[in-house]
Amino acid sequence: xxxxxxxxxxxxxxxxxxxxxxxxxxxxxxxxxxxxxxxxxxxxxxxxxxxxxxxxxxxxxxxxxxxxxxxxxxxxxxxxxxxxxxxxxxxxxxxxxxxxxxxxxxxxxxxxxxxxxxxxxxxxxxxxxxxxxxxxxxxxxxxxxxxxxxxxxxxxxxxxxxxxxxxxxxxxxxxxxxxxxxxxxxxxxxxxxxxxxxxxxxxxxxxxxxxxxxxxxxxxxxxxxxxxxxxxxxxxxxxxxxxxxxxxxxxxxxxxxxxxxxxxxxxxxxxxxxxxxxxxxxxxxxxxxxxxx
Numbered sequence: 001x002x003x004x005x006x007x008x009x010x011x012x013x014x015x016x017x018x019x020x021x022x023x024x025x026x027x028x029x030x031x032x033x034x035x036x037x038x039x040x041x042x043x044x045x046x047x048x049x050x051x052x053x054x055x056x057x058x059x060x061x062x063x064x065x066x067x068x069x070x071x072x073x074x075x076x077x078x079x080x081x082x083x084x085x086x087x088x089x090x091x092x093x094x095x096x097x098x099x100x101x102x103x104x105x106x107x108x109x110x111x112x113x114x115x116x117x118x119x120x121x122x123x124x125x126x127x128x129x130x131x132x133x134x135x136x137x138x139x140x141x142x143x144x145x146x147x148x149x150x151x152x153x154x155x156x157x158x159x160x161x162x163x164x165x166x167x168x169x170x171x172x173x174x175x176x177x178x179x180x181x182x183x184x185x186x187x188x189x190x191x192x193x194x195x196x197x198x199x200x201x202x203x204x205x206x207x208x209x210x211x212x213x214x215x216x217x218x219x220x221x222x223x224x225x226x227x228x229x230x231x232x233x234x235x236x237x238x239x240x241x242x243x244x245x246x247x248x249x250x251x252x253x254x255x256x257x258x259x260x261x262x263x264x265x266x267x268x269x270x271x272x273x274x275x276x277x278x279x280x281x282x283x284x285x286x287x288x289x290x291x292x293x
Contacts, residue, residue, distance in 0.1 A: 001147060003145060003148070004145060004147035004148050004151070007148055007151075008151070010079055011079060011082045011083060012083075014076070014079045014080045014082075014083065015080075015082075015083035017080075019080070019234050022076045022077075022079075022080055023073070023076070023233060023234070025076050026069075026072040026073045026075065026076040026077075027069075027072060028072075029071075029072040029075055029076065030068040030069045030071060030072030030073075031068075031072075033068050033071065033072070034064075034065060034068035039068075039277065040277040040279075041064075043276075043277060043279055044064050044067060044068075044276045044277055045060065045064055047276055047279075047280060047281065048060050048063055048064055048067075048271070048276060050202075050203075050204060050281070051202040051203065051204070051267075051271075052202075052271065053203070063271050063272050064272075064276070066272035067271075067272045067273075067274070067276045067277075069272075070119070070272055070273050071275070071277065073120070073233065073234075074119075074120055074122060074275075077120055077122065077123065077234065078120075078122040078123075081122060081123050081126055082155045084123075084126075086130060086159065089123065089126065089127040089130060090127075090130060091235075092123075092234055092235050092236065093120070093123045093124070093127050093235075093236050093238070094236070094237055094238070095131040095132075095237075095238045095239075095240070096237055096238065096239040096240075097239055097240050098131040098132055098240070100224065100240050100242065101113065101132055101133075101182060101222075101224055101240060102132060102133050104180075104222050104246075105132070105133045105180040105181075105182060106133065106180075107180075108180050109180055109219075109220075109221065109222065109246065110176075110177060110180055110181050110182075110183060110219045110221040111180075111181075111182050111183070111221055111222050111223075111224065112183045112184075112185065112212055112215060112216055112219075112221050112222070112223045112224070113128075113132075113182060113183070113184045113185070113223075113224050113226055113240070114185055114187050114212045114223055114224065114225050114226065114243070114259050115184060115185070115186045115187070115226045115228075116186065116187065116188040116226075116228075116263050116266075116274070117186065117188055117189070117274065117275035117278065118188075118228050118263070118266060118267075118273055118274050118275075119228035119229065119230050119236060119273045120228065120230070120236055121186060121228065123236070124184070124226075124238070125138055125140075125156045125161065125163070126155070126156050126158070126159060126161060127159065128161050128182070128184060129159045129160035129161050130159055132182045133180070133182060134160055134182075135160075135162055135176055135179055135181045135182070136160065136161055136162065136181065136182040136183075136184065137161075137162045137163075137164055137172060137173075137176060137181055137182070137183050137184065138161060138162070138163055138164065138183075138184040138185075138186075139164050139165075139166050139169050139172075139183075139184070139185055139186075139211065140163060140164070140165070140166060140186070141165070141166055142165045169211065169215075173215055173218075173219070177219055183215065183221070185209070185211045185212050187208065187209055187211065187212050187256075187259055188208075188260070188263055188280075189209065189278065190207065190278065190279060190280055190282065190283065191207055191208065191209045192283075193207075193209065193210065195210055195290070196208060196209065196210065196289070196290065197209075197210050197213060197252075197253040197256040197257070197290055197292050198285050198289050198290055198291040198292060199253070199256060199257045199260050199261075199291075199292045201260045201263075201264060202264060202267065204281055205281075205284075205285040205291070206260065206280070206281065207283050207285070207289075208256050208259075208260060209256075210252075210253075210256060212255055212256065212259060213252065213253060213254070213255040213256045216244060216246060216255055217250065217252070217255075219246070220246045220247065221246045222242060222244060222245050222246040223242070223243050223244045223246070223255055223259075224240040224241060224242050224243065225240070225241045225242075225243050225258075225259060225262045225263070226238050226239075226240060227239045227240075227241060227266065228273075230273065241262065243255065243258045243259060243262060244258070252290075253290065253292035254292065256292060257292045
């Protein structure tokens with residue numbers, strides 16, 4: 001309860017603070033996490049080193065430092081997002097070509113949007129319904145604090161977004177499949193699942209969630225990768241790239257590999273905007289795991 005009360009106080013404070021001020025706070029947070037607390041510094045540095053073995057120590061150091069600046073921005077922007085208006089969202093978080101997805105849903109087909117923890121993914125959890133046809137569903141891991149979980153679901157759903165605990169994915173997909181839903185998966189996270197799809201990602205064996213692949217094949221749903229671009233601080237443009245039209249007869253895991261290869265290109269181009277503090281490669285691959293060649 002105490003942590004929830006403090007969180008609500010921060011939300012109120014950020015409601016009245018202008019963006020210029022919250023970015024001073026972001027700079028302080030990034031400095032604190034990187035220099036003082038050294039939050040997962042070893043994790044970040046190790047994963048960067050194994051992902052980009054050809055870069056010098058100086059180059060890796062620069063990327064690591066910038067990744068904490070990105071993290072600081074995401075933290076304050078996420079809190080600010082709880083009180084942002086519809087007009088502010090549309091001004092600062094715009095989708096360049098949502099008509100590609102909406103053309104499918106308007107014809108009665110389900111569509112999957114596949115995102116990653118790259119740049120500001122958090123604002124998408126609120127603003128998706130402002131750009132895409134209803135119903136729109138996002139699948140996520142619930143917060144352990146029941147008060148914060150209830151509040152977060154309420155605020156993130158205020159424009160019509162339906163948040164679904166990851167354990168209820170199949171139930172909700174079946175419930176909405178005949179309503180031409182827009183389904184949003186954040187698909188770059190670590191997974192414990194025995195049914196994980198294993199692919200080569202940044203040169204490393206990587207276990208990936210199977211959700212996008214599974215439900216695209218089940219619903220014959222088109223899949224779009226979401227490219228997140230930070231135009232300038234506090235302003236983002238998201239563009240859709242189709243990775244299947246849903247009519248292909250694809251083997252299991254092919255879409256997972258396409259998604260991860262597309263994400264890999266973004267990371268190679270601008271690596272610091274990914275969430276490198278997330279322990280992405282803590283699970284070794286066994287010989288019987290489902291590797292997608």
